[in-house]
Amino acid sequence: MTDQTITAVPSADPAPRSRRAPNRHLTGWLMAAPLAVVLGLFLILPILTIVVVSFWGATEFSIYPAFQFDNYAFLLTSEVTWRVFGNTFKYAAITWVCTLLIGFTVAYYLAFHIRSLTWQVALFLLCTIPFLTSNIIRMISWIPFLGREGIANSALLSWGVIDAPLDWLLFSDFSVILAFVHLYTLFMVVPIFNTMMRIDRSLIEAATDAGASGWQTLWHVIVPLTKPGIMIGTIFVVTLVMGDFITVRFMSGSQSANVGRLISNDIGLLQYPSASATAVVLLITVLLVIGVLLRFVDIRKEL
């Protein structure tokens, strides 16, 4: 009896379902439309514009629509481009290593050493306090600290650690990377902390039970299980550093260059086609880097 009623239901259903079907699709499209419009207008369209303009031509005082590869040819054959891209990768790599080490340590401390949830949340919020001010302010506040007559130098001098002020503290690669690390470490802390909080604590006991030392547990259990978080943080940091131009400009005192500054200089000179070409190359480079990173770790289960 019961079986019959159950099988009877689907056979009676097709008629109303087929009547509803177009509606269902329409609803689906309508629900997707707002986001699609926003992304289309503010993401796809600008990128397409940049790609189109990158093929245009330019003289000292005008730009004109065209389809030529001059910008790319100039860009890829220029020794400056390669050096600047190299420099950008260098910043990204060093910043990545520093933010990873600091971020992992902070996240580990928060996730495994702080036992109460209240303290975890409190300390976590403490980490975000610098974000209450703007990027630029946080960056510029390093300048009086690191300068020739700055706090760092005068403190070191008065302690007798150094005899003469250190010149490399400010307007150097050191200060650029310091600022990057300061700005972006939180982007590493958050995803790693998030992944670590999902690690079942009994796994750590199981490792201890199997005789693993603290370092062995860290290396064989915690790090492998934190990889997706590390990877998400890595993507944040690498894309942010590779796309940055303002930090490099301020903290290097305009003495170092990265790709972002190359683009910003071109824009300053109204060389939009050349800037677009550089932007396209940078975009492709960053996408390739992310593509390579994603081959190593499957982050889908984190999302």
Place this chain on the structure above:
Amino acid sequence: MRSDLDLELVGLTKRYGDTVAVDGIDHLFHAGRYVCLLGPSGCGKSSTLRMIAGHEAVSDGSILLGGRDVSHLPPARRGTAMMFQNYALFPHLSVRDNVAFSLRMKGVAAPERHARADELLELVDMDGYADRLPAQLSGGQQQRVALARALITKPQVLLLDEPLSALDPFLRIRMRAELKRLQRELGITFLHVTHGQDEALALADEIIVMNEARIEQAGPAREVFDAPRTAFVARFIGAHNVIALPDGPVAIRADAMRLAEPGTARLDGRVTAVEYQGTHVALTAAIANDQEVMALMTDTDFFGAPKEPGEAVGLGWQDGAAHKLHA
């Protein structure tokens, strides 16, 4: 009877701030026994197990294994191994690597540890699954792997923390037969924490009933079931009536209750419920002072002289069936 592999707890105490989770318990576990720690949640059984395992610091007292005090040794150096409630398999490692984990930590070379792991997997009937990830296994299979992983360290005592609670009832019964078989084959002590009395009765050579941080009663399974010492044990182990008689409370097994004509037996009552259970019929009757008594009869006995709710009955038992209870 004492052997040098006995596990002994001496005044073992666990305090969390002001609350006492385990209150100075003393017990000697003879080697090679299947022991169940039985009690309601919060009775201190898990804390006791975790202290023996070394995952919880001992507040007071000591744990002796094979004559040496292991209370302050790290878990891996105690000669115990623990099987966790949710198995705690490493999700990023294959079954073989999970089992071989402790050997890897000791620095045993890959071929040797893999060979050992495969032996253990064979012991728990999981050969053929060595290359899978834990997520690709069913609950029962994960449990076998967890067992193999615990056993690879050749422990003298295997500690099992509610090992069957995550399984469905059918699998639970199969796995408990498996646990019993393994324990008999290996001949080591199994210390099994559970809150299910049927599980404890089915598995244990010895049952330790805990309540409110103390051991309420310890002894062979049949002894605990046949002669519960306190009202708590009688109620917790089930199938017992605790009746307040003029000369003190007694425990009587439900299946020892006999029905009789009203006025002819030790107690008079009125039937409140009749529950047919297949091979048995459970009859509940209300007696004086708002007490409830259950009589468990075979279906033939009951249907020979069926009773209806509301009927008056007499309830009796043979001499010796009633056990005096201590406070």
